[in-house]
Amino acid sequence: MLFTIKQLGGDFLNTKILKRILSYTKPYKKFIIIAFISAIINITLTLLTPILIGRGVDFIIGKDNVNFSRLLNILILLLISIIFSALFQLIMTRCTNIISYKTIKDLRIDVFNKLNELPLKYIDSNSHGSIINGVINDIEIISDGLLQGFSQLFTGVITIVGTLIFMLSINIKIALIVVIITPLSLFTASTIAKYCHSMFRKQSEVRSELTGYVEEMIGNQKVVKAFSYEDRSIESFEEINKKLYKYGQKAQFYSALTNPVTRFVNGIVYAAVGIVGALSAINGNLSIGNLSAFLSYANQYTKPFNEISGVITELQAAFASANRVFKILDEEPEVQDKSTAIDLENSDGTVDINNLCFSYNKDKSLIENFNLKVNPGERIAIVGPTGCGKTTLINLLMRFYNINSGEIKIDNINIDNITRKSTRGLYGMVLQDTWLFSGTVRDNIAYGKEDATLEEVIEAAKAAHAHKFIMKLPNGYDTVLSEDSSLSQGQKQLLCIARVMLSKPPMLILDEATSSIDTRTEIYIQKAFNKLMEGRTSFIVAHRLSTIKEADLILVMKDGKIIEKGNHKELLKENGFYANLYNSQFATT
Template structure:
């Protein structure tokens, strides 16, 4: 058993200790009543043995006692189950909240480099396994241990010699269960790893189904899925095989215990050492004593799977968080738009450099276009401006203030960003547009939608601005992008980042959007990442990047006249025009 892991899980149960204590006391009382029942029945049997020896007055008292145990035992069991369920579900709720909050505090590097299916598997499936295996399993372990201790006490009160025989045989059951559990743990660990791999693969295939079909990748994706699924089947089958072995093996040992008690108890009864009623009680205790071992052996299998899943969950919680803001960081709600980048170097991995000794000075209200071939560092520069990634060396300043001395949230709040990839969440059109300004009035939202030329198609939706958007909403990619643009039109940030913001919009609408953008960009520092060079002719400054370095800069006319890298890029796009 992984004690450090267990301690971490039990920390989550501390806020609910009152339910744990109540569960403990009700379990003790319930088990005591349950264990007291065989003694009552044994005494009743002794009162019935022999002709004319029936003592009805004493039998009546025994029946009353038996009735009390029968009535109160299920009530106590209900209270205990209710308490353990509260502890279990509330603990898991807290753990899941912590994991989700942790994901929000992790750097984008972790999110970008980790399979999303694996992350989802950790948040949903692994935590559920922890709930089923560890927390609910421990309630069975908890009652089982109390039952074993209580049964031993009652058996010792009847006959010490027979009790010792039971105790001597018992380790066989524990040895059998622990031996099988070792194999179980190994298989469940591998099964959990492959389950995460399978979740990641399915998430990739479903999320990119259009690409799969466009390249006729169906058969190959099926084969890859079957290969992973086959591994999961193999490990799952072995895990279940060892799991299934546990109960029958312990039952066999428990059968030996019952047989030993029956034989030795019968001999003792013949010799007059114990009464028939006591033998009956002892046989009942032999069953009750061995039953928890069967349950515990079954719980051990669940615990192995739960510990494996818990380790994956805590691995997420142990990931290094995004560097926190320094104590003296300031909150910058607005800015003029001076950007000063001095000797900035950055790379995603230590073995491959990307941006080196990058320098740039931007005046307020400037339109800065960033162009270059794929992988040249355009998007990376945006990531650094937004502090999605931390620079390796150098400094970036906004209005003369180093961004390391500004809170991350306020730094990001200074930019309005429209990406090529659109993102809408499950909510109304109105809520999606107001994502960056939740307190916006309906009039402001409608005005922003009109500026983004989205109002017309919104009004054609079933409920207009109150239409709920879901994954299967019949919005085109262009319409989704217009809603994303409307968000920026509404929030009106002091600076803008436009990463191919009109890539999914038809030419006619793009002309209108460009006009709206021109109005929005007035007086605002704007960074435009462009692949279509026709969209950046009016930029004040064009940065031509290649291999992480600015190799040319100037306005459109100046760069064309140079006849360099930019001129070649531009002419190649219009060579067939």
């Protein structure tokens, strides 16, 4: 087996990945020990069976030469051996299953927790389908291949070593023949494995690509159908699917080739043992019973190699998947809070932005030398063309991204000296894109305040003008929402607005918060927002300029810079960019 590991080293048996996987089994050492002991006992009893059968054969050879009393004793020992072998086999299987599933559970928890630690930059720059594939499919492949495969590898090694010991105890010369021919089986398996790994790695990459593409198409079916993109999407799918077929076929071919090749070599081993053993029996150097036992051992000795070669397929896929999973775990997490960072539980709403610079791409700047002072309770509206940096500014206020230089202060405290959790807790945020999770209406509204009473939830829903349609749902506030919920986009947005109204944060961020709501409801919501914004610093990103007339300060942004600022009337008088933008929305034909 040392030869096998050396041959399979490098790509196939990546020791770093193997060590990381095995590190997850440390909490379950007692199960490993029990499985190890059970495996040894099980295999020892299994290997004892051919000797008992061989002795039984020796007691019945020859006319009128059957020793029934000795034969009965052997049958009793054989029965006991089989029963206890099965028992310890059950114990071993139970322990290996516990190790496997608990280890995979811990690994999946670590990956999910890691996703919560990663910066939004990683989530935004990677295919969501690929990430989902890593959390679900890749970890399942690790479970099926690596952990369960290694349990077979483990028992196979013990079987090989145990069989050799028993064969050597019967006849050293014949046992040496088996040992001499064995490397041929190992060499063929390892040679094929090298080709196999490359194909499984490519198969894993293309599978992830296919998962991401399917996720994109399913998640945007309305757009696909609206632009009659069905045929082209099928063509793209088939192109990726062909690549998956190509690599999958080659991977399976090479892995499937391993088993018959090793079986052929093992057949040579069995034939050699049969011929040499028969000659030894004829010469009187070996009893018929021992020859029978030796042939059984030769067969048992070769079986683990066949099983191990069969496991290679799963191990190859598992290593490729494990590599992808650990890439997620090795990603740089979001910059940790300073050890001296404080929890700012409340704020008067003072925000200072000084010489702020930020860019998503180092080669292309977006926001440069941005300065803004916001007094408590002020309403700041941010307008401008697409790509000017409106949403980026909101992302920086919420610390979803780290600024390149400059500073943002809340209550005259640099946000770098405030924990991220408490910084984000100071803002109530309503986005253009709604998000509701699988749960009741009440749970969704109380997402930011889990201890909220039903009365508080209803009050918030009424303020958001959502109470009326909620009561028309099958179970009112206890109605369970899911992906196929029949809520309109506007109704979903009302629930998101109610969520913020319930939490009553010291500051608000409204990023196109009423974009999916009809004009009549929007008027009511604006009144509710006006009430909610009283005494609260608010940042409003809007394309509908009619919704920001009452803002204390309107920032007109272009190319990451403030080009105009003032209230609605002042900006109209300037007759500049804002005035043109406003007039273009309300121009009469």
